[in-house]
Amino acid sequence: MKKPIARKKAAVKRKPRAKNKDPFFSGNRLRFSLIVFFIVLLFTVGYHYRNGLAYYFSFKSDKTLKEKAEAKRISDVRNYQVLQKHEGKVVGFDVSEFQGKIDWTLVDTVEEDYPLQFVFIRATAGNDKVDTQFKRNWRGAKRKNIIRGAYHYYRPNENSLEQAELFIKTVQLKKGDLPPVLDIEKLPKNQSIDSLKVGLRRWLKRIDKHYNVKPIIYSGESYYNDFLKDEFSEYPFWIANYNFFVEEIGENWLFWQFTEKGTVPGIKGNVDINIYNGTPKQLGYRTMN
Structure with a gap:
C-alpha cells in the first residue's frame, strides 16, 4: 500500500498589528482630559463657595446699588463663607498696637453684617513690654460694651x-471680663521643649492663682498638636x-481665629477675626464673676 503523501499546509499570512499611534494618555487626548478635569474642579470649587462669591461680587438681589458697591471691598471670600456657616455663634476680634489708634465709636460689625461681641486685647509681651495701645483699647472696649479679654505674648x-x-x-480684670490668655507661638532657641513647657506651666499657675481663674492658651493648630494638646489638655484653647x-x-477649640484679613469699621487695615464655640449666653458664663 502506498503511503499517503503529506501535504504541506499553506502558511497563513497575518497582517501585522497596527501600532497604537494615539494612546489615551498622550497627545490630544491627554490635553483634552486635563482641560475637562480643571473645568470640573473649577465648577466644584465655585459651587461650594457660591454664597461667598455672590457676596463678593455683589450679585445678591436684595442689595441696593450702593450696598453692592460697598460689598465689593471684601477681599476674602472664605471669611463670608465661614461666618455664614456659624450663624448663632459669637463673633469677635483681637487687636494690639499694630492696629494703631482705633476709633471705638465706629467698631460694630465685621464685613458689615456680623456683630462683634468680644475682643482680645494685647496687654504685654515678654518680661518688659507693655502694649502702647492697651490702656486706650481696654477703656474703648468697655465703653462700647464689648466683652473684653487681655492676652500676653510669651517669649x-x-x-x-x-x-x-x-x-x-x-x-486688672473686672466682672464680665474674659479670663487671661497666654499667647505662645515661638519655639525656644536656648532651651529644650521640656524646659519651655515648664516655663509655660509656671506662667499659667501664677496667673491662675492671682486671678482665681484658669487661663486660656492661644496658639496655631500645628503648634497646639505638636507641643500642647496632650500635656496642657486641662486648659481651654x-x-x-x-x-x-x-x-x-x-x-475642642474654645475660640477659633479663622482669618487675619477681616474688615472692621474704625480700624485701619486687616484685623484678626474669631469665633467663640458657643452661644452669647454660654460666653457670658466664661467671664469673670
Whole structure:
C-alpha cells in the first residue's frame, strides 16, 4: 500500500498589528482630559463657595446699588463663607498696637453684617513690654460694651514668672471680663521643649492663682498638636487656623481665629477675626464673676 503523501499546509499570512499611534494618555487626548478635569474642579470649587462669591461680587438681589458697591471691598471670600456657616455663634476680634489708634465709636460689625461681641486685647509681651495701645483699647472696649479679654505674648527665652508678674501688674480684670490668655507661638532657641513647657506651666499657675481663674492658651493648630494638646489638655484653647479649606470650628477649640484679613469699621487695615464655640449666653458664663 502506498503511503499517503503529506501535504504541506499553506502558511497563513497575518497582517501585522497596527501600532497604537494615539494612546489615551498622550497627545490630544491627554490635553483634552486635563482641560475637562480643571473645568470640573473649577465648577466644584465655585459651587461650594457660591454664597461667598455672590457676596463678593455683589450679585445678591436684595442689595441696593450702593450696598453692592460697598460689598465689593471684601477681599476674602472664605471669611463670608465661614461666618455664614456659624450663624448663632459669637463673633469677635483681637487687636494690639499694630492696629494703631482705633476709633471705638465706629467698631460694630465685621464685613458689615456680623456683630462683634468680644475682643482680645494685647496687654504685654515678654518680661518688659507693655502694649502702647492697651490702656486706650481696654477703656474703648468697655465703653462700647464689648466683652473684653487681655492676652500676653510669651517669649520662650525670658523668665516665665517675670512675664507673669508684668501681666499682673498691667491688667486688672473686672466682672464680665474674659479670663487671661497666654499667647505662645515661638519655639525656644536656648532651651529644650521640656524646659519651655515648664516655663509655660509656671506662667499659667501664677496667673491662675492671682486671678482665681484658669487661663486660656492661644496658639496655631500645628503648634497646639505638636507641643500642647496632650500635656496642657486641662486648659481651654484658642486656636489659629487660616487654612482656606477649613470652614468649621474644631470640636475642642474654645475660640477659633479663622482669618487675619477681616474688615472692621474704625480700624485701619486687616484685623484678626474669631469665633467663640458657643452661644452669647454660654460666653457670658466664661467671664469673670
